[in-house]
Amino acid sequence: MGDARVQLLQGNEACAEGALAAGCRFYGGYPITPSSEIAEIMAFRLPQEGGKFVQMEDEIGSIASIIGASMAGVKAFTATSGPGYSLMMENIGYACVTEIPIVIVNVMRCGPSTGQPTATGQGDLMQARWGTHSDHPAITLAAASGQEMYDLTAKAFNLSEKFRMPVTMLSDAVVGHIRERVVLHSPDEIGIVQRKLADESADEYVPMDVDDSHIPALANLGSKHHPYYTGLVHSGKGFFTSKPEEVEYFIRRLSLKVEKHKDELIDVEELGTDDCEVCLVSFGVSGRAAINIAQRMRDAGKKVGHLRLKTVWPFPDEVIKSIAAKCHTFVVPEMNLGQLKLEVERAACGEAKVIGVNNISGSMITTHEIYDVVKEFV
Amino acid sequence: MPEAFLEKYLRLENLPTIWCAGCGLGTDMRSIVKAFDTLELDPDMTVLVSGIGCSSRMPAYVDVNTVHTTHGRAIAFATGIKLANHDLTVVVVSGDGDAAAIGGNHLIHACRRNINITLVVLNNSNYGMTSGQYSPLTPQGSVATTAPYGNVEQSWDLCDLARASGATYVARSTTFHYELITKLVTKGIEHKGFSFIEVITQCPTYFGRFNLAGSPTDMLKYQKTHSIRIERSDGTEEAITIGELYKREAREYCDHYDELIVRAKELKAEMSED
Ligand SMILES: Cc1ncc(C[n+]2csc(CCOP(=O)(O)OP(=O)(O)O)c2C)c(N)n1
Ligand code: SF4
Ligand SMILES: [Mg+2]
Numbered sequence: 001m002g003d004a005r006v007q008l009l010q011g012n013e014a015c016a017e018g019a020l021a022a023g024c025r026f027y028g029g030y031p032i033t034p035s036s037e038i039a040e041i042m043a044f045r046l047p048q049e050g051g052k053f054v055q056m057e058d059e060i061g062s063i064a065s066i067i068g069a070s071m072a073g074v075k076a077f078t079a080t081s082g083p084g085y086s087l088m089m090e091n092i093g094y095a096c097v098t099e100i101p102i103v104i105v106n107v108m109r110c111g112p113s114t115g116q117p118t119a120t121g122q123g124d125l126m127q128a129r130w131g132t133h134s135d136h137p138a139i140t141l142a143a144a145s146g147q148e149m150y151d152l153t154a155k156a157f158n159l160s161e162k163f164r165m166p167v168t169m170l171s172d173a174v175v176g177h178i179r180e181r182v183v184l185h186s187p188d189e190i191g192i193v194q195r196k197l198a199d200e201s202a203d204e205y206v207p208m209d210v211d212d213s214h215i216p217a218l219a220n221l222g223s224k225h226h227p228y229y230t231g232l233v234h235s236g237k238g239f240f241t242s243k244p245e246e247v248e249y250f251i252r253r254l255s256l257k258v259e260k261h262k263d264e265l266i267d268v269e270e271l272g273t274d275d276c277e278v279c280l281v282s283f284g285v286s287g288r289a290a291i292n293i294a295q296r297m298r299d300a301g302k303k304v305g306h307l308r309l310k311t312v313w314p315f316p317d318e319v320i321k322s323i324a325a326k327c328h329t330f331v332v333p334e335m336n337l338g339q340l341k342l343e344v345e346r347a348a349c350g351e352a353k354v355i356g357v358n359n360i361s362g363s364m365i366t367t368h369e370i371y372d373v374v375k376e377f378v
Numbered sequence: 379m380p381e382a383f384l385e386k387y388l389r390l391e392n393l394p395t396i397w398c399a400g401c402g403l404g405t406d407m408r409s410i411v412k413a414f415d416t417l418e419l420d421p422d423m424t425v426l427v428s429g430i431g432c433s434s435r436m437p438a439y440v441d442v443n444t445v446h447t448t449h450g451r452a453i454a455f456a457t458g459i460k461l462a463n464h465d466l467t468v469v470v471v472s473g474d475g476d477a478a479a480i481g482g483n484h485l486i487h488a489c490r491r492n493i494n495i496t497l498v499v500l501n502n503s504n505y506g507m508t509s510g511q512y513s514p515l516t517p518q519g520s521v522a523t524t525a526p527y528g529n530v531e532q533s534w535d536l537c538d539l540a541r542a543s544g545a546t547y548v549a550r551s552t553t554f555h556y557e558l559i560t561k562l563v564t565k566g567i568e569h570k571g572f573s574f575i576e577v578i579t580q581c582p583t584y585f586g587r588f589n590l591a592g593s594p595t596d597m598l599k600y601q602k603t604h605s606i607r608i609e610r611s612d613g614t615e616e617a618i619t620i621g622e623l624y625k626r627e628a629r630e631y632c633d634h635y636d637e638l639i640v641r642a643k644e645l646k647a648e649m650s651e652d
Contacts, residue, residue, distance in 0.1 A: 026462055047642035052461045052635060057487040061454035064447065064484075068427075068458025071445060072466065076458070094448050221443045221459055222466055224422045228438060230446040239392065239438060 009182040011149040011175045012037035012079075015105055016045060018153030019077055021187055023194075024103070025051035026076035028065030030058055030084060033117040034173040035107035038079035059084035063091040066102050071229060073220035075157055077103035082115060082124060085131070092166050093132035096254060098229045099216065101160035101195055105153065105169045107176040108284075110335075110362035119362030120173035122284055122335040126342075128168045129313050135251055137258040139163065139265060140313035142284040143171045146180035152310065154185070158193035159265070163257055164215055170312065172335070174285050174364055198225050207238035208250075214257045258314050267310040268319055272298055276305025278377045279327045279352075280370070281320070281344050283309040286333050289367045293374060296367075302378045312340075320347035329377040333357040333370045353377075383415035384408070389441045396435055400594025402553035402579030406500055407436050409559035410471070414442070416564045424467045427456045429481060431473035431507045432581075433500035450480030453488045456495050464632045467567060468494075474501040474515040478536055482514070489543035489572050493631040496566040496573040499536060502581035510584025521588040536576050541624050546571035548624040552578040552601035555620060565622065570630050578605075578618055 009017070016038050019027075027042040043053040052069075056062040059080055066076035080088065085106045095102050106128065110121035124131075128140040139159050141152045152169055160167040198205045198219035205225035210216045219227040228238050233250050235241035241250070258265065269287075271294050273279060282290040287308035294306035307323065309316060324330070330352055332341040341356040348354055357373045359365040380390065388411060397403045414424065424442040428434035430449035437444035443466070447455045452470045460468045477485050477499045488495060504522050505511040512522035512529045515536060519528045541548045547569040549562040559577055566573030580586060580597035591597050601618070608621035 026458065028458055044642075047635075047639045048646040050639055050643070054457065054461060056454060056457070057483050060451060061457070061484055061487070064451040064454035065458030065461070067447075068445070068455035069462035070458075071455075072425075072459045072462035074462040076462070090448055091451065221425050221445070222423055222463055223443060226421060226441055226443055228444045228446070230438070231448055232446070 005184045007182055007184060008179055009146055010037060010177060010179050011143070011146045011171060012107065012177065013041055014146045014149035014182045015079065015153045015171070016041035017184055018150035019103070019157065020045060020049060021184065021190060022075065022154040022157035023187070023192055024075045024077050024157060025049065026066060026069035026074045027053045027078065028056050028062040028069070028076065029078045029080070030056055030062050032081045032084045034109060034176045035079040035081050035105065038105060038107070059087040060091065063088040063102070063104070067091060067095050067100050070100050070102050071221045073222065075101070075161070077105065077157070079105035079107060081107050081109045081117070083113070085124060085127065089132045093134070093136055094231045095166040096132070096136040097231050099164040099218070100229070101164055102166045103153070103156045103160050103169065104166060105171065108170060108172040110360065116362040118173065120285065120335060120364060121360065121362065122172060122286060123339070123360070124170065125283070125312060125336065125339040128170060135255060137165060137255045138168070138313040139165065139258060139311070140168045140170060141310060142312050143169060143175055144284050144287045144308065145175065146178060146182045148310070149175060150182050150184065154190045158191070161193045161195045162215070163261070164195060164218055165257065170284055172285050198223060200224060206236055208234070208236040210253065214253050214260055262314050265311055265314055266316045266319065268316055269308040269310060270306070271295065272303070272305035273307055273323050274326070275303055276327050277303040278329045278331060278374055279305040279307055279323050280374065281307045281309070281330050281332045281340065282334065283312050283340060286335055286365045289365050289370055290333050292367050293370045297374065297378065304374060304378060315343050315347065317347040320344055321349070321351070324348040324351035327352050329353045329355060331355050331357060331370070331374050331377065333365050335359050335365055383412060387411035387414050387421065387441055389439055392439050395439055397432060398583045400580070400582045401432070402502065402581070403433055403436065403500060405553050405556050406559060406577055406579055407439060409556045410498060410563050411440060412560040413563035413567065416560065417567055419467055423465060424469070425459055427452045427459065427468065427470045429472050429476035431476050431505070433471055433473040433502070433506070434476060436471050450476050451484065452476065453481060453484040453495070453497060457488060457491070457493055460493055460495055461632060461635065468496070469567065470495060470497045472497065472499050473506070474499060474503065475505045475513040478514040478534060486539065486543040489540050489545040489574065491631045492544055492546055492571045492628050494570055494572070496563065496575070498563060498575045498577060500577050500579050501536070502579045502585060504581055504585040506581045506584060510588060520585070522585070537574065537623050540574035544572070545574040546626050546628050547573035549574070549622045550576045550578070550618065550620050552605055552618065552620060553580060554598045554601035555605070558620060562622065569625070571628055
């Protein structure tokens with residue numbers, strides 16, 4: 001008999017198992033292609049682990065329910081695709097402001113609006129950063145394989161618990177549905193992170209009392225400290241404030257949580273980025289074609305590198321900058337009209353050319369498409 | 379000195395409230411926390427959830443575990459809270475706009491699930507917070523800032539809607555009948571299942587002023603003279619029926635889910651034996 005931890009899993013199955021391994025015990029969702037298997041598996045698996053699954057009346061309800069569950073101290077998540085992700089935006093902002101850990105998995109489909117439900121795309125990159133209104137922090141991971149659906153979902157839980165905020169994991173129709181070998185790492189191997197809780201033995205709890213980390217301790221509902229959660233801008237005690245200095249401090253602090261820990265949050269996969277003249281930059285599934293090209297061209301003696309972002313937000317500006325100082329061209333293959341390219345351009349600050357390869361057909365971007373562009377620059 | 383139950387259940391340091399003079403919401407809040415006191419609810423294990431609106435500001439003043447959510451979504455948040463921890467007593471306060479318009483979908487589905495949550499809808503016949511626009515509960519013909527020629531839309535009887543949607547406890551009071559509010563909220567919390575309580579309350583600043591309803595006292599008198607206890611009603615009067623309108627016992631959602639967990643665990647154990 002083989003190792004039971006090595007399984008052939010669909011990406012969406014791996015995602016569900018990763019969530020369970022990370023300690024998720026609540027799922028609130030609404031079915032939508034190409035993410036529905038995650039809901040179906042959670043409906044089956046959660047009760048086995050003593051957890052709860054609820055199919056809400058829409059995605060607004062889904063995200064509200066998981067924020068509520070998390071406030072009550074249970075790790076919670078939801079999975080969706082573009083239209084549902086759009087509906088969730090207001091409450092994602094609410095989770096940022098109330099600093100409640102939740103995980104949202106967006107299995108991306110092709111195109112705006114209903115788009116092409118069963119086809120793949122990567123058009124929600126900017127939405128993951130700026131989808132909810134006004135200034136707010138964002139942590140977003142991007143999975144390129146079944147294994148990453150498992151590992152990064154678990155990681156998303158850890159990050160959400162640590163930073164007390166929503167974490168989005170982006171995947172897409174291909175990664176969601178592809179069946180691959182997945183090693184089911186144990187909770188010990190993953191290293192489970194739990195939120196920092198308010199001290200229930202202390203007489204007092206100041207909700208916004210933060211140390212250098214800028215991350216306050218959380219009082220779960222059912223606390224003797226009687227927390228008050230609100231989407232209003234709040235002061236140290238947690239209640240509404242309109243004092244300019246308190247407002248300014250509060251909104252800045254939310255983003256500082258991420259800014260200050262950027263080094264810890266950045267997660268990239270690099271191939272030949274030290275000596276490349278042309279560097280491919282990708283995230284998620286398009287990285288599979290990109291790395292293939294980079295490796296093959298390197299094998300042929302060409303100075304081509306590849307950088308794949310496993311953390312897309314916060315954006316690894318410094319990594320791009322240091323590569324920009326060495327290479328002359330970035331090639332950015334992506335299944336949208338150039339969202340990642342914009343960021344690479346911004347971070348490269350004119351130090352290197354940035355060329356996009358864009359496929360929005362609903363089918364996978366191919367190695368040929370990428371190769372045809374890269375070869376012009378080496 | 380405030381009464382002892384107010385000291386226990388209110389965050390006196392956050393007073394005065396933001397509510398206008400003569401607004402019904404202060405009275406409603408007092409009646410609701412009086413119900414908490416009647417039941418001797420443990421504030422550490424009680425959760426008050428609200429959406430957005432004048433009425434939804436209430437949790438800032440109530441000294442239990444409190445959540446001021448987004449407009450219309452309180453019931454969906456509460457569903458997650460209750461499912462995650464059944465031991466919490468979960469009460470939701472919501473405005474007529476919050477519960478019936480933007481949150482209408484969550485309302486009917488929470489009724490349908492019969493989850494053990496108590497919802498108190500503070501119906502002031504308009505959107506108070508945004509200065510008096512019409513809501514789904516604004517009577518037809520009434521004036522609102524967005525119905526300057528009189529509201530052309532039909533209004534809902536929210537108690538009927540709740541009952542038809544599956545709520546297993548449905549009741550109504552007015553702010554004038556403040557003791558009845560306490561009684562109904564107490565009963566609602568005691569009832570196992572989804573409890574729906576509508577409180578007809580006054581917004582003198584907007585609805586009252588636009589509709590020439592007079593002073594807050596006049597509005598309270600109107601509530602008194604235009605309502606009838608369900609026990610005395612033959613169902614034909616043109617009046618607001620108040621009291622316990624409907625009650626039935628039915629399987630509660632969280633309990634049902636717990637049974638499901640037992641079955642799922644048994645099945646898993648059987649499967650691994652095979
Ligand atoms: C998504 C969203 N839409 C609109 C608003 C603006 N808004 C705030 S309160 C409110 C209506 C409140 O009316 P109601 O629920 O009846 O509460 P009341 O103020 O009358 O107690 C509206 C429309 C909002 N906060 N969020
Ligand atoms: S606007 Fe109306 S509902 Fe709001 S506080 Fe004033 S009187 Fe009360
Ligand atoms: Mg209202």
